[in-house]
């Protein structure tokens with residue numbers, strides 16, 4: 001069953017209590033959904049670690065100098081995830097003071113924390129100074145703010161400059177970042193001025209970064225962006241005698257979200273292209289190989305995650321069979337944001353033959369709250385659970401409390417054990433920030 005290949009590497013169909021059901025890491029999804037309620041998110045540690053190891057093996061095979069992996073926390077971050085990243089000796093990419101607070105709570109060592117952000121607030125910058133080993137400077141005004149911190153005696157993290165390569169990867173327009181008119185990064189001229197400013201003021205500049213977009217399958221556009229970054233580095237060597245010790249071409253490698261996109265795109269293809277091209281251009285320009293940093297989020301965490309929903313109502317309309325779920329837009333805005341296509345399996349007897357197409361709708365007051373359109377599914381009954389694979393990235397991290405939705409519980413699975421790492425929100429959580437209006441506003 002090809003749909004099963006979308007699920008975490010440990011996913012199986014096993015007979016429990018006499019009924020075949022989906023299991024992950026030896027844990028039955030039916031029992032987990034009954035015990036913890038739905039919507040429920042599951043993360044499989046073995047799949048996370050397999051993804052990390054594949055990146056590391058590919059870097060060892062193809063890049064002849066030191067290299068490292070940074071997990072992009074924006075894909076999904078929690079205390080447990082940050083602890084796991086630190087234990088794996090991954091660096092952690094944090095955007096802003098909020099993610100930095102999570103990294104600090106998880107005691108991620110400072111030298112493993114890297115900060116991104118296109119318009120960092122003073123609070124973001126102060127948090128970066130407190131918790132981060134590396135700060136990626138997005139623009140010149142930000143660099144001037146960093147310079148002010150340095151003048152006031154603050155110890156700065158290492159600084160990298162974010163270049164705008166002028167070339168995006170092929171992906172949805174909302175997640176392209178490298179194009180000329182992108183809001184991210186600096187032009188070559190601005191970056192040259194930034195290098196000058198850093199050297200003039202003795203700021204700890206030691207790296208360059210660019211990122212061209214997220215969820216791409218063809219790494220070819222990275223060649224031209226690497227050429228541009230290394231041309232820039234060569235020009236900075238000539239002009240100022242400065243060279244980056246670190247180079248990060250971002251993250252963005254894609255995954256398969258549905259069976260038509262299988263097999264999962266091999267990370268080796270991406271890592272090999274970056275490693276070989278970077279090695280070749282450094283050779284041609286007689287530049288020393290920088291330490292290479294890759295920043296994957298989605299390709300580490302997406303497949304490790306599964307969302308489980310309960311079918312509350314089966315409704316038939318003129319030409320559709322609707323399975324109405326207890327989650328959707330609020331925990332997974334990707335279909336509404338970019339028309340993302342997903343797949344699904346019933347948790348119990350997933351190998352039943354399809355009984356025609358089904359539309360999986362969420363409970364929220366938006367016609368766009370449809371998780372999956374027209375997917376062949378068996379004759380699923382009300383009360384059954386449905387599992388949606390490849391749900392680990394950019395779902396919970398972009399989720400909302402729309403219609404008073406409470407964020408789902410999250411379980412961490414390994415070797416037959418399920419550990420609660422984020423409890424389900426309660427109505428009290430929805431009111432935690434609220435203060436009552438004083439009497440005078442209610443009555444004239």
Ligand SMILES: Cc1ncc(COP(=O)(O)O)c(C=O)c1O
Pocket residue numbers: 072074075093116177211213214215250251252253295296297298299
């Ligand atoms: C600077 C930067 N690094 C890394 C990533 C991670 O991308 P992905 O999750 O697609 O690997 C992003 C996401 O857009 C990013 O903006």
